[in-house]
Amino acid sequence: MNNRKLPGGAMTKRPLHFIFLLDASGSMIADGKIEALNHAIREAIPAMREAAAKNPGVQLLVRAITFSTGARWHLAEPVGIDTLHWSDVAAGGETHMGKALELAAEALTEEHMGARALPPVLILISDGRPNDDFNSGLAKLMAEPWGQAAVREAIPIGSDAGLKYLQRFIGDDERKPVPANRPEALVERIRVVSTAAIQIASEPLKRNPEPEEPAEDAGESIW
Amino acid sequence: MNGMETAWQVLGASVRGKAHVLNGAPNQDAWGSASGPSCVCAVLADGHGNKLHFRSAQGARLAVEETISQFRKIGGEQPTDADILSLGRLISENWMARVLADLKEQPVAGEEVASLDPEARALLERQPEVAYGSTLLAVAAAADWVAYLQLGDGDILAVEDGGAARRPLPPDPQLSGNRTTSLCQAEAWKQMRVLVEPATPALIALSTDGYANCFAGDDDFLQIGGDYLQMARQEPGKLADTLPGILTEATEQGSGDDISLALMYRAIPQSRDARRAMWFWPALVTLFCALLLAAGLVIHSRHKAPAPRSPGPARAVRVP
Numbered sequence: 001m002n003n004r005k006l007p008g009g010a011m012t013k014r015p016l017h018f019i020f021l022l023d024a025s026g027s028m029i030a031d032g033k034i035e036a037l038n039h040a041i042r043e044a045i046p047a048m049r050e051a052a053a054k055n056p057g058v059q060l061l062v063r064a065i066t067f068s069t070g071a072r073w074h075l076a077e078p079v080g081i082d083t084l085h086w087s088d089v090a091a092g093g094e095t096h097m098g099k100a101l102e103l104a105a106e107a108l109t110e111e112h113m114g115a116r117a118l119p120p121v122l123i124l125i126s127d128g129r130p131n132d133d134f135n136s137g138l139a140k141l142m143a144e145p146w147g148q149a150a151v152r153e154a155i156p157i158g159s160d161a162g163l164k165y166l167q168r169f170i171g172d173d174e175r176k177p178v179p180a181n182r183p184e185a186l187v188e189r190i191r192v193v194s195t196a197a198i199q200i201a202s203e204p205l206k207r208n209p210e211p212e213e214p215a216e217d218a219g220e221s222i223w
Numbered sequence: 224m225n226g227m228e229t230a231w232q233v234l235g236a237s238v239r240g241k242a243h244v245l246n247g248a249p250n251q252d253a254w255g256s257a258s259g260p261s262c263v264c265a266v267l268a269d270g271h272g273n274k275l276h277f278r279s280a281q282g283a284r285l286a287v288e289e290t291i292s293q294f295r296k297i298g299g300e301q302p303t304d305a306d307i308l309s310l311g312r313l314i315s316e317n318w319m320a321r322v323l324a325d326l327k328e329q330p331v332a333g334e335e336v337a338s339l340d341p342e343a344r345a346l347l348e349r350q351p352e353v354a355y356g357s358t359l360l361a362v363a364a365a366a367d368w369v370a371y372l373q374l375g376d377g378d379i380l381a382v383e384d385g386g387a388a389r390r391p392l393p394p395d396p397q398l399s400g401n402r403t404t405s406l407c408q409a410e411a412w413k414q415m416r417v418l419v420e421p422a423t424p425a426l427i428a429l430s431t432d433g434y435a436n437c438f439a440g441d442d443d444f445l446q447i448g449g450d451y452l453q454m455a456r457q458e459p460g461k462l463a464d465t466l467p468g469i470l471t472e473a474t475e476q477g478s479g480d481d482i483s484l485a486l487m488y489r490a491i492p493q494s495r496d497a498r499r500a501m502w503f504w505p506a507l508v509t510l511f512c513a514l515l516l517a518a519g520l521v522i523h524s525r526h527k528a529p530a531p532r533s534p535g536p537a538r539a540v541r542v543p
Contacts, residue, residue, distance in 0.1 A: 006469055007450035009443025011476045014436050056241045057436070057479020116436055149402075174342075203273055 013059035016118045016201055017078060018048075018194070019107065021100045023126035023157070024066040028091035033127055033157055036183035038088045044191045045084055051195040052081050055202040058118065063107070067100035068093030097130035097165065098137030105137075108146040120146055121197040124154040124169050125190070129162035138168060151197045155180055155189045231263045231364045232459065235485035236466040240433055242479035248272070251357075252431050252483040253283040257291045262365035264294040265485035269377055269431040271356040271405065272480070275343050277335050278325075282355030285321045286406055290314050290361045290372075301368040304417050311372050312412035314359070319406075322355045356407035359415075360429045364487050369427065370419045374411060375403040376432040378444070381424040386449025388428075392416045403432075426452040426488040434470070434484060437477020455488040462486075 020041065028034040052060035061078035065071055066089050074089055104122060106112075113120070141147040154166035156179040166177040180186040239250035251270030256263065268286035270279025293310050331351055336344050347353055358375030371379055371391050376398050380388045395416060397404055404414040428448060438444040454462045470482045 006472055006476075007454070008438055008445075008447040010439040011437045011443070011473065012439040014478055054245070055479065056245060057474070057477060115441060116438070 013057050014116055014118050015078070015114070016052075016055075016058045016060050016198065017107075017113065017120040018060055018062045018081075018198065019104055019120065019122050020062070020064040020075075021097075021104060021122060021124040022064060022066045022074070022089055023095060023097070023128065024068045024089050024091045024093070025095040025128055026068070026092050027095070027128050027160070028157075031158075032183070034089060034091040036186050037125065037157070038086065039183065040187040040190045042086045043187045044194050045081070045086065047191045047195050048198060049081050051198040054199070058198075058202045060198060064089075065100050065103050067096050070096055071099035071103045073103070094131050095126070095128045096132040097124075097126060097162075098132040098134040100124075101134070101137030101141045101169070105140040105144050105147055108141070108144045108150070110145070113146050117146070119149040119151055119201045121151045121194075121201050122153070122169075123190070123193060123197065124152070124166060125157065126154075126166065127157035127161050129160075130165055134165055142171075151201045153193045153197050155186070155193060157186060230366075230490045231487050232455070232490055233263055233265050233485060233487050234455075234459070234463045234466065235265065235267075235429075235483070236470055237483035238467055238470040238474060238481065240474045240479050240481040243272075243481055245479075249280050250481045251280040251283055252433075252481040253280070253287045254483045254485055255287040255291050256485060256487075257295055259295040259297055259363070261299040262294075262297055262363045262370075263487065264291065264297075264361060264363040265427075265429055265487050266290045266294070266362075267360040267377065267429045267431055267483050267485055268406075269358040269375070269433070269481070269483070271358075271403070274338060275347070276354055276356040276407075278354040279356050281325065282318075282322065282357040282406065285325070285355070286314075286318055286357045286359050289317050289321060290359060293317075294361060294363050297363050297370070299365075301365070301421070302370055302419055304419055307370045307372055307417040307419060308412065308415060311374070311415040311417060315374075315406055315411040315415075318411075319352060322352045322407075325355075326351050350407070353407045356405040358403055358431070359406060360431075362427050362429055362485075362487060364423070364427060367423055368419060368421050369423060370417070372415060372417050374415045375405055378428070378430050378432070378435050380428040380430075380445065380448050381420075381422070382426040382428065382448035382452050384425045384452075386452055388445045388448025391418055391420060423489070426455060426486060429485045429487075431481065431483045433474060433478045433480030433482040436480060437473045437482070451486055452488065455486060459488075 022037065052058060060081040062075065062081055062084050063078050064075040066074045108120060152170050154169050154177040156163055156166055156177050158179065158181060161179060163177055170177060180189045233256040235254050237250060237252045237254050243250060251272060254267045256265040266287045268283035270276060270283035293314050336347060358377055360377045360379055361372045362379060363370040373379060373392055379390065379392060381391045382388045393416060405411065408414065426448065428451060435444045470484060474480060474482050
């Protein structure tokens, strides 16, 4: 390694902000969904590390928001994927999805993101319908240029998930949110969606995000 | 010409990004420079990295060739912004013609679009020039004016003698995230930013966005201006040799993207008076020293007795 001083100041890889927006409402307690969600995210981390490693100019930084009655940061400070250790999310309360979108919008301002950031990745995972002002939250998110530029993906859990809300969050009718109806399917969906989104956000000039085509969950539904 | 002389030197390099090496992608940047009758120019182009733009390396090369051929025509008078925009229009139209000619010669092959989705393939059927998409940065510098032209992302810095760097062109609000304006757009020239300034900075740096994206912040990036000015003035030959290595280290530590950098700098001094001063005084001192030496030799030769050519018998000296 050459230790010569390079022209210019400090160098760094381009930050890619990856934010999970996780449903932690009371319905997630039923049928072990919240445990399955925690397990699935933990299982997805190695694949996310691999996806980041394929893009050597990218610094993948993970955060997480949970929403139930209100929304809050579960992982407030961006954590590099190499040092990420997932701490379990607990469930209980209502489904304030709109508040989660507002909280995400606050983190996506020009001031917070900086000029060198790649388009952020937002992954929304929910088993229900919002019972707060979803429209207002989505409007605030889309009012931010980085919110518009974000690679937005959604994973419905079970048959009661509010698909139309998740579809509006994705913002592209060509990409349908495919429900995960079993723990194994949830592991696979989070892995596939997360890694595809990382790749899309890392690629320059991606005009039409093209995540890996989700396979229909052919297994028996337990949610 | 205000007593100034064109004394611009140009050097540059283009290196393949670390991510491109890892993914087997080529260097999709291109750069070039040339001298015209009254100015020199440097041109950079950054072919888009997305797989939709699978011939962007070719597009960047065509952009540099076309721009150099147009910029060489700039005459002695200081052009106006409108003149440069007219050139920009010519460049974008001729680039499109070159691309269409290239497509006629080498139609898009099935394997080139095999990995694209139907929507992307449909777009390419309508607008095959999209495959060649590229940005463009160009500067023409004369003795007392500089013309800047830019389409899409990348950076042009003007660096003053003290090392302070500024961006002469206004920012383009259309450039955010990974999106950029491009030569493959219809009427791309309408998206170009142009400016002609009477100011003549000490150094002008043109770089593709892979370079600025290596740095933690904009202030860190702007520091390259003063650093390169110092290097260019102290050891330009060494800088030319080491520049590819510097840029390779940058892509490894930073963006992972292709990086191209062209540096236009003034050989000191800038003015004709200063140039005259540069050779006049050393020449006068040298002449003076030579005269002193010659005078010394003459005096010495008159006062010193010649040495005997060879030892021999002592001759009697008659003393009157």
